[in-house]
Amino acid sequence: MAQFSFKNISKVYFGENTPAVNNVSLELEEGEVVGVIGPSGSGKSTLIKLIGGFIPSDEGEFFYENKNLPPVEDLLIPGFEGVKYLRQDFKLDPNDTVGRRLKFALRHYDEDFAEERYTELIELTQLGGFENKLCKLLSGGQRQRLALAVSIAEFPELLLMDEPFSQLDRGNKLRLINALRDYLSENNISSVIVTHHPEELFGLADRIIVLREGQIIQEGSSNEVYFNPNHKITAELFGPVNWFPNGAEKNYGWRWEDTFLYSSSKDGLKEATVKDLSFAGKTNLYTLKMDESILHAYSEKKFANGQIVWVDFDKSKKLNVRI
Numbered sequence: 001m002a003q004f005s006f007k008n009i010s011k012v013y014f015g016e017n018t019p020a021v022n023n024v025s026l027e028l029e030e031g032e033v034v035g036v037i038g039p040s041g042s043g044k045s046t047l048i049k050l051i052g053g054f055i056p057s058d059e060g061e062f063f064y065e066n067k068n069l070p071p072v073e074d075l076l077i078p079g080f081e082g083v084k085y086l087r088q089d090f091k092l093d094p095n096d097t098v099g100r101r102l103k104f105a106l107r108h109y110d111e112d113f114a115e116e117r118y119t120e121l122i123e124l125t126q127l128g129g130f131e132n133k134l135c136k137l138l139s140g141g142q143r144q145r146l147a148l149a150v151s152i153a154e155f156p157e158l159l160l161m162d163e164p165f166s167q168l169d170r171g172n173k174l175r176l177i178n179a180l181r182d183y184l185s186e187n188n189i190s191s192v193i194v195t196h197h198p199e200e201l202f203g204l205a206d207r208i209i210v211l212r213e214g215q216i217i218q219e220g221s222s223n224e225v226y227f228n229p230n231h232k233i234t235a236e237l238f239g240p241v242n243w244f245p246n247g248a249e250k251n252y253g254w255r256w257e258d259t260f261l262y263s264s265s266k267d268g269l270k271e272a273t274v275k276d277l278s279f280a281g282k283t284n285l286y287t288l289k290m291d292e293s294i295l296h297a298y299s300e301k302k303f304a305n306g307q308i309v310w311v312d313f314d315k316s317k318k319l320n321v322r323i
């Protein structure tokens with residue numbers, strides 16, 4: 001039995017003609033983490049607000065363990081009690097300290113348990129050393145980590161996160177994602193996370209749903225949506241692709257990282273000319289002209305501008321999509 005299920009939800013904002021969310025259904029098993037990704041304006045934030053009961057839907061039904069949840073308008077405080085919503089502009093009292101705010105979130109527990117949780121959460125969100133700092137003096141990333149600690153302090157039944165790591169540097173983000181994944185799974189907390197960054201979903205989500213113009217266009221594991229995107233839009237959400245036409249409504253192609261360059265000719269490979277190169281860390285990013293197409297590829301090899309190279313693609317990673 002699904003823990004939460006949302007059936008045929010739609011939302012048209014006041015004064016708008018097109019729905020921000022259009023007939024979306026979603027089920028969440030207990031402890032499942034679902035990632036929502038999609039182009040800007042595709043309805044991700046609206047969907048998470050509808051799920052959390054923070055805005056009313058025009059249509060749709062909401063179930064918790066098969067029991068119908070009342071419409072948002074009927075609740076004094078919007079939202080279901082066990083739902084925590086972590087959003088980018090999470091409200092923190094500027095004159096509270098980190099420690100006080102977190103202890104306040106733990107006030108319902110007995111002293112020993114609250115202390116244990118406090119230490120655990122400070123460690124998880126790497127806020128040790130900042131406990132006495134005022135919220136107004138925290139950096140964006142520190143605020144975001146405190147907001148996360150507060151959101152999970154009381155073991156929510158459903159944790160909704162909208163771009164929860166947007167202020168964190170990559171190293172901190174990846175460490176936090178790993179720790180959070182273990183935490184959610186150990187405590188069987190269901191979660192929906194909205195983000196523009198696939199690496200955040202790959203690290204956390206059991207299932208990814210792809211939204212476009214308010215509708216789900218694909219749903220699957222990280223592996224499925226990354227390797228078998230059904231639409232050009234889905235493919236490009238996970239990184240750039242070298243595309244080739246395949247009839248009027250289709251493209252085939254390979255991701256930039258599945259495109260390889262050689263300095264000498266090999267059987268069956270096509271020639272291309274290096275048009276530009278830029279530093280990309282471990283590799284260089286090359287821009288190439290092959291026939292009439294412009295391609296891109298990463299390579300650790302050094303090629304010069306104007307040099308002729310030979311291009312190969314990882315055949316097993318070929319993408320076939322609708323456009």
Ligand SMILES: Nc1ncnc2c1ncn2[C@@H]1O[C@H](COP(=O)(O)OP(=O)(O)OP(=O)(O)O)[C@@H](O)[C@H]1O
Pocket residue numbers: 013014016020038039040041042043044045046047
């Ligand atoms: N309060 C509102 N009133 C009217 N239209 C809105 C409102 N909030 C969002 N929209 C519109 O609804 C659509 C979906 O917006 P939403 O914020 O859910 O998208 P998103 O996928 O989260 O976008 P982004 O990735 O840019 O944050 C957009 O066209 C947006 O302009």
